[in-house]
Amino acid sequence: MFIFLLIYIISFIVSIREVLKGNAQGVLVFMIFGLSMYYTAMSVAFTLGLKGVIPFMQSFKEILIFSLLILNIVTLKFRPRLHLVDYAIIAYFIYLVAYAILPIGEQSFSERLVALKSNSFYIVVYFTARLMDVHKIYVSKYFNFIILLTIGVGVVLIGELIVGRQLQNFTGFADYSYYFFNFEPGGNFGLNWTFESDGGTPRFASIFTSPLEHAAATLLALSVILSLYTTDDNKVTINSMGLAALGATVLSIIFAISRAPLISYFLIIYVYALITKRKFVTNTIHAIAGLVAVYFIYLFAQFEQNHNGLLEVAMNTIDFSDPSSVGHLVQWAEGIIAMIEHPLGLGLGSSGRIGGSLGENVGGENQFIIIGVQTGIIALFLYLSIYVMFIKTGLKWINKLKGKERKLCMAVLLLKISFLIPLMTSEVESSSYISYMNWFLSGLMISVIMQSKPLQTLPAND
Numbered sequence: 001m002f003i004f005l006l007i008y009i010i011s012f013i014v015s016i017r018e019v020l021k022g023n024a025q026g027v028l029v030f031m032i033f034g035l036s037m038y039y040t041a042m043s044v045a046f047t048l049g050l051k052g053v054i055p056f057m058q059s060f061k062e063i064l065i066f067s068l069l070i071l072n073i074v075t076l077k078f079r080p081r082l083h084l085v086d087y088a089i090i091a092y093f094i095y096l097v098a099y100a101i102l103p104i105g106e107q108s109f110s111e112r113l114v115a116l117k118s119n120s121f122y123i124v125v126y127f128t129a130r131l132m133d134v135h136k137i138y139v140s141k142y143f144n145f146i147i148l149l150t151i152g153v154g155v156v157l158i159g160e161l162i163v164g165r166q167l168q169n170f171t172g173f174a175d176y177s178y179y180f181f182n183f184e185p186g187g188n189f190g191l192n193w194t195f196e197s198d199g200g201t202p203r204f205a206s207i208f209t210s211p212l213e214h215a216a217a218t219l220l221a222l223s224v225i226l227s228l229y230t231t232d233d234n235k236v237t238i239n240s241m242g243l244a245a246l247g248a249t250v251l252s253i254i255f256a257i258s259r260a261p262l263i264s265y266f267l268i269i270y271v272y273a274l275i276t277k278r279k280f281v282t283n284t285i286h287a288i289a290g291l292v293a294v295y296f297i298y299l300f301a302q303f304e305q306n307h308n309g310l311l312e313v314a315m316n317t318i319d320f321s322d323p324s325s326v327g328h329l330v331q332w333a334e335g336i337i338a339m340i341e342h343p344l345g346l347g348l349g350s351s352g353r354i355g356g357s358l359g360e361n362v363g364g365e366n367q368f369i370i371i372g373v374q375t376g377i378i379a380l381f382l383y384l385s386i387y388v389m390f391i392k393t394g395l396k397w398i399n400k401l402k403g404k405e406r407k408l409c410m411a412v413l414l415l416k417i418s419f420l421i422p423l424m425t426s427e428v429e430s431s432s433y434i435s436y437m438n439w440f441l442s443g444l445m446i447s448v449i450m451q452s453k454p455l456q457t458l459p460a461n462d
Helices: 002-020 024-047 054-058 060-074 084-101 109-130 139-163 173-181 211-228 240-255 259-275 279-301 309-318 323-341 352-358 367-397 403-419 432-451
Strands: none
Touching: 002 024, 002 060, 024 054, 024 060, 024 139, 024 173, 024 432, 054 060, 060 109, 060 432, 084 109, 084 367, 109 367, 109 432, 139 211, 139 240, 139 403, 211 240, 211 259, 211 403, 211 432, 240 259, 259 279, 259 403, 323 367, 367 403, 367 432, 403 432
């Protein structure tokens, strides 16, 4: 298990060294290889008796981002022209800061600051990437790193399937979660309830924090794979490594057993087919969807005689009668009621992962509701607007860009669209790997778009 902690530390050393040398793109080494196994590495460190240095290792990601942000500001040669998305994100960030400073809610000032970091640090990540010169970034190189990671994730998953137990049973996951976040073990596997599906069927997280993060990371991987191997004229030139990674995503999305990401997995393929004008693929998906609908109608008719297996899972999902779906409904209802009663929010830290760790969680199971409960409908509107603007911008520019810029734009567009459904069923932004990669790549995309236009040179006295 020590290998995970070793990779985490080495990837940080490599990245911080590259950043301090002025090679800004080096940050992606840690973001890909370090953050993906962040929770696993910290769990191993706790098991090895290193709990005293864990808080320092937890801060690696913030140290790296702040170092790169300062470097980007110091070396800035042009005054960037802001995109509409930039203005919206700045407004959203200022709004959240106000909620941290003002005595809004029952949380203490220190608790509000912790919640502010959890709810907005990805904005710092976004602007760190936004100030970078994308012409100096080897997009294909780091997309290939994601592909290597995806294959590694698949190998670990296969090992879990052979042994029949989740990796987290051997890393000290439960003890670390309880000591640092006050999350007590639960479920039949001694981890928490997210590691099992209906009827006690195990769900696997591979190297990630949870099966939910594993599934979301699979959506990122699929978006990157499709973008990397698609040429400017929409031809696909995939090699053996790409095929291996694609196979790994299939394994991952199946054994993570997460409904929302599974739907999004096929949504990525469908949207990709529309973007690249693959009528055969879209028509095939339409036909399959029709057959599946007919099949489920048949299963519904047979439900009284067959209360087991896939049929029961499917039917319980449709009628929201399984424990997971009921949990979603209860959390959504609590959150919506809270937003109706308190349209300006209950304060930072009142919902989501931070609220859960404080034992005062209201609502949840939905990124949008979590934002609305904490900071009200204005913040929720800003967040939704930002998301919609990213998708509209991606669709507008996908056919105007070429080469690595187009690959980057396609990856971000597919990723944003694929996250729409998981955002409704989980707190996606609480995952360091998913959130950092999502917003970093988003910042690079907007930088690509704005750097395609003339920039104003900074005056000498600046």
